[in-house]
Amino acid sequence: MPNAYSRAQMAHDDTDSIRLQKLLAQAGFGSRRKCELMITEGRVEVDGELVTELGSRVNPKTQQVRVDGSRVRVNPNHVTLALNKPRRVLSAMEDPKGRYTLRDIVGDKYERIFHMGRLDYDSEGLILMTNDGELSQHVMHPKYEVEKTYIATVEGRLSGTVCRRLVKTGVQLDDGWIKLDHCAIIDATRDFTMVKVVLHSGKNRIVRRIFGSIGFPVKRLVRTQIGPIKLGEIKPGSYRVLSQTEVRALSKEVGL
Template sequence: MPHIYSQARKQYENDGDGIRLQKLLAQAGFGSRRKCEEMITDGRVEVDGELVTELGTRVDPKRQQVRVDGSRIRLNPRHITLALNKPRKVLSTMDDPKGRYTLRDIVGDKYERIFHMGRLDYDSEGLILMTNDGELSQHVMHPKYEVEKTYIATLEGHMSGTVCRRLVRTGVQLDDGWIKLDHCSIIDSNRDQTIVKVVLHSGRNRIVRRIFGAIGFPVKRLVRTQIGPIKLGDIKSGSYRVLSQDEVRALSKEVGL
């Protein structure tokens, strides 16, 4: 149970620095100033682990941690998180000594210390998340949280729904152990190819390609369309967009922040 906001914080509140808590919450997308005031007085907001119920409390978004209903609010104005649509034949890195096309060629040097959270192999396409928030990056990539990822895969050959269900129910043996899909459904198929939607938590290297290759259906094209709550949507290949506060909050919650 959090403590009521301590008297020790009063000096910070009274010195005129920082931003009023209800204003900060409104800027973070929690609604009008009045609604945010009600959230505070209803006891839903914590600052540095202490419950805040007094209006007018000031906080420093660069130094202090704010939670609403137990979920952390990402406050540092310097932090930025991007959703990028990686084309084929682009390296999931910021620099390449051989001079090949990298993520830096797409985002440029506009954002300080930004880095990718996870990778896609050279021939795969789709969603990559990037951020300069080190804590968020560590949580998204940590195996403990196993963030769910969704792919659309175009396979060589005609694959039946029975095979899809088997990959979910029993999985397949790879060189580094058994692996099962969380979801597999056929979108379209003909004699020559099958398009499937797959969902899995594993972050193993080239895992989707290895799964289908192991059962005789090599992947011709692979597009990642979703990571946790973040969707690729209509981002054009080779472009990116900045995630909204709501999206960053949802992603943070997904990885325990």
């Protein structure tokens, strides 16, 4: 039975194979020189076996590569997007009612791409999309509960005391108790308060339900971050392709 290194050597005959250090560089681990050092230091595994010799080749479609125990995910057919959803866009790829959807933003450029999670029709901000089924499954699985950050504008003058209570004790909704991980007032007027909210729950309309339950209806809601991925400067109705470094950080966040 060939070990991982001999299987890697056999990949020389595979047209989809590439040098191991090149794959690591493409995955965002640094320069090829740095990746070569990682290999010789014994930090890289191929199919469960250490590879310490330079020059080996691997097929990222069929072989599993790990660095320091973490999976390296490089598949040239996979793409992951960060999209800024405007208000009144449906978090779906199609709509029988003819409403504007995510498909209208990304078009047909990427095969089998789908959104990881949703934002309600009147909310805005970051949505992640991918055609990597394993990544999508992990990001949306309740087990991992990826941290999400929102900027909410609510009716009324919200006090710091209320913010602290939402973090410390939370509120009881129809489907149980829920607490915020973080709540901070950004700005306030007599009629409105802008607040930064961080929580792990992915329940439907959860931020609107939390503030609505205590008498502060949400007038505007923007999601600015999912795990390590930030909305940044993406304009509403636009998107960008995540770098391999970002995909690797997201994958690590959800146990891949």
